[in-house]
Amino acid sequence: MDFSISEQQQLIAQMVRDFSAKHIAPFRDKWDEEQYFPVEVFKELGKLGLMGVIIPEQYGGSGFGYFEYATAIIELAIADPSIALSMAAHNSLCTNHIYLFGNESQKQNYLPKLASGEWIGAWGLTEPNTGSDAGNMRTVAVKEGDSWVINGAKNFITHGKSGNVAVVIARTGKVGDSHGMTAFVVERGTKGFSAGKKENKLGMRLSETAEMIFTDCRIPAENVLGEIGDGFIQAMKILDGGRISIASLSVGIAQGAYQAALAYSKERHQFNKPISSFQAISFKLADMATEIEAAQLLTFQAADLKNRGLKMTQEAAMAKYFASEVSCRVATEALQIFGGYGYCKDYPVEKYYRDCKLCTIGEGTSEMQKLVISRNILK
Ligand SMILES: Cc1cc2nc3c(=O)[nH]c(=O)nc-3n(C[C@H](O)[C@H](O)[C@H](O)COP(=O)(O)OP(=O)(O)OC[C@H]3O[C@@H](n4cnc5c(N)ncnc54)[C@H](O)[C@@H]3O)c2cc1C
Structure with missing residues (x-):
């Protein structure tokens, strides 16, 4: 490769x-x-x-x-x-x-x-009571003549307020049946579709995260995406690709934090020497550079499999899990290299430190990635 x-x-x-x-x-x-x-x-x-x-x-x-x-x-x-x-x-x-x-x-x-x-665009899978356990969702869609009527709420949705259109996964069958959910496309302005609370977040603050509420929201039958009952299966396939996104996002955050810390370590002098001359600092930089390289290689491996149309559930989960944890370790060490200045908003590492944490949570937490990886290697 x-x-x-x-x-x-x-x-x-x-x-x-x-x-x-x-x-x-x-x-x-x-x-x-x-x-x-x-x-x-x-x-x-x-x-x-x-x-x-x-x-x-x-x-x-x-x-x-x-x-x-x-x-x-x-x-x-x-x-x-x-x-x-x-x-x-x-x-x-x-x-x-x-x-x-x-x-x-x-x-x-x-x-x-x-x-x-x-x-x-927005994409709604998560609900207030079902995040990692998304298959247990409670938002329902009921067929009435030529329409579907959706009731329920999706939370933590990126562009839940400003998105012009949303793909929404809702229950159309029994709870516990992985074929009991269907994907719909719902346009902003549809009666019964409104935005709820916009979250006030630790990081990723330029990205809108909000609730989407459905109250007797009636949409035409032609808004079903794919087959009825395939919504959850479709969502899992979408998340395989989405994990390449979050792995890439993590690599970018780690690179940004590392580059800032590397430059600073050469400029900042203590004890009449650049702090990069202290092994405690240079070894941090060595660890950061190595982990970023490894995270990028895992990400590109998953991207390569995806480009070739091959199954990549395990590789995407590995890339997402490893890269997101690396982004947090690198952002933490970068802030440490900046010392007190890293803790202040005048330097970029404070923001990377806040933003990185989302990567270990969104599109499946690190724990859920380990579940996916272990299920694959033990099957
Ligand atoms: C900024 C942001 C943007 C988002 N954007 C979207 C979006 O656009 N669309 C969307 O649908 N969702 C979105 N989400 C939701 C996100 O995917 C969920 O937050 C995530 O899947 C975790 O769900 P949860 O928050 O309900 O946590 P929970 O599922 O309640 O998990 C809580 C803790 O329990 C652990 N846990 C849960 N189950 C297990 C288990 N079986 N084994 C071990 N540990 C377990 C988790 O790892 C976590 O540590 C977004 C979230 C955020 C914060």
């Missing part, structure tokens, strides 16, 4: 760096403070083709594979992890779900708007 960075990936990385310097870096700290979700940034990302990275050109996407997608997320995460999180949720959860399981008419209707960034 050749995981060297292609010319295409280098171009994407440079494009994202240029974009971030102009559209994100000058405003990031203010937006973080205010917990502002900058919709306008995503419209601009759409112009660059980054809101439909893995969607074929015939539906308005860029038609790239997972290496290019991972590269874009890594670079965006270095600039701001929460913009990368939102971009990833839009691409690989909502948009990809419609692409993989929608019929031709649904693809024609939704994908060009999503891939261009005209519309922002």
Whole structure:
């Protein structure tokens, strides 16, 4: 397997760096403070083709594979992890779900708007009482004539308030039946579909996280995605790909924190020497660099399998689990290298330290990744 960075990936990385310097870096700290979700940034990302990275050109996407997608997320995460999180949720959860399981008419209707960034997408699986145990969901959809009527709530949903369209998984059969759930596409403005509480978060504060509420929300039968009863199975397949997103996001956070700490360790002098000359610091940097390399290789391995259409549940879980834990270890050590300055908002590591934690939780916690990996190796 050749995981060297292609010319295409280098171009994407440079494009994202240029974009971030102009559209994100000058405003990031203010937006973080205010917990502002900058919709306008995503419209601009759409112009660059980054809101439909893995969607074929015939539906308005860029038609790239997972290496290019991972590269874009890594670079965006270095600039701001929460913009990368939102971009990833839009691409690989909502948009990809419609692409993989929608019929031709649904693809024609939704994908060009999503891939261009005209519309922002949301994806609702989690509920207040069912996160890791998503298959136990209580939001129900009942068939009434030519419509489905949805009742319930989804929480912690990225773009739960501002998303123009949402893919929603709801119960259409018995609790405990993995074929008792169905995926629907629901447009903002549909009667009975409203936004609930927007979460006030530790990190990832530029990415909107909110509740979606369904009260006798009636949608036409043609809004079913794929087969009735396949919703949970579809969601698990979507999460396999989504784990490449979160692994990439983690690698980007770790790289950003590491690069900042490396530069600082050469500039900061104590005892008349740069702190990088102390083995306690240089060994931290060695551990960080090694773990980042390993996390990136696991991520690219999962991306390679995905590009080739091979099963990658275990590899994606390994990449997500390892990379997310690495991002937290690296952000912690980076902050330590900055000492007291790392604890303050004038330097970037404080934000990486807050943002990284989501990576060990979202799209399946580290504990759930270990469950997936152990089930695979013991079967
Ligand atoms: C910022 C953010 C964005 C998100 N975006 C979305 C989104 O767009 N769409 C969406 O559907 N969801 C989204 N989520 C939800 C996210 O996927 C869930 O938070 C996650 O799956 C964990 O569920 P939970 O929070 O209910 O925790 P729980 O499932 O309640 O877990 C609590 C703890 O128990 C552990 N645990 C649970 N079960 C087991 C077990 N069997 N064995 C061992 N340990 C276990 C967990 O690992 C965790 O440590 C988002 C969450 C956040 C914070």
